[in-house]
Amino acid sequence: MPSTKAIKNLRNQAALEQGWRCYYCQLPMWDASPKEFMNRYGMPPGLTKRFQCTAEHLNARCNGGEDVAANIVAACLFCNATRHRTKHPLDATKHASVVRSRMAKGKWHPPQVIAALGNRGEPPA
Ligand SMILES: [Zn+2]
Numbered sequence: 001m002p003s004t005k006a007i008k009n010l011r012n013q014a015a016l017e018q019g020w021r022c023y024y025c026q027l028p029m030w031d032a033s034p035k036e037f038m039n040r041y042g043m044p045p046g047l048t049k050r051f052q053c054t055a056e057h058l059n060a061r062c063n064g065g066e067d068v069a070a071n072i073v074a075a076c077l078f079c080n081a082t083r084h085r086t087k088h089p090l091d092a093t094k095h096a097s098v099v100r101s102r103m104a105k106g107k108w109h110p111p112q113v114i115a116a117l118g119n120r121g122e123p124p125a
Contacts (some may be wrong), residue, residue, distance in 0.1 A: 007067050009054035015074035020053065023092075024079035024099040025108055027117050029053035029101070041116045050078035050109075057093040078109070 009029075012031075020029055030037035030093075034048045043051075056075035059065030083095045090098065102108035 005023060007055050010030060010067065010069050010072040011053065011074050013069060014055075015053055016073055018074055020042070020074070022051075022076040022079055023056060023073040023114065024075050024083075024096050025103055027109070027113070028052065029074065029076050043116045047113055047116075048109070050076060052077040054080045056080045056083075056092070 014023075015029065015031070016085050020031075021027060022029055028037075028041075029051050031047070031053045034045075034052070036052065037043065038045060038048045053074050056073050056079075057065040057067075058071050058073060061067075065071050079095075080100055082099075083089050083092075089095070099108055106114055
């Protein structure tokens, strides 16, 4: 069983490759410092929490998904938790398409998030 540290390293590696943007919603994520994120984007504290960077197993651990680089991406806490909230989570590809279509309609994150981050992660001009 790999250590939590090993998973964190895999997550960091994935996050770097993703430019610290969520695998699903593509908005920026924070790691160690929510404060800096809040200040940078003018995000309320209650909404900042959801952008914490987490390790997401593409093939969920409960389905035998392994802790290896090919199976781990970096996702924001909200997208990660939402996928796993149901009894039979969608596979990662389906979840990604649900998230992206809701993002496109402005119906994934609340309006305050879109105001702060823009809908594709670029702050509104
Ligand atoms: Zn996300």
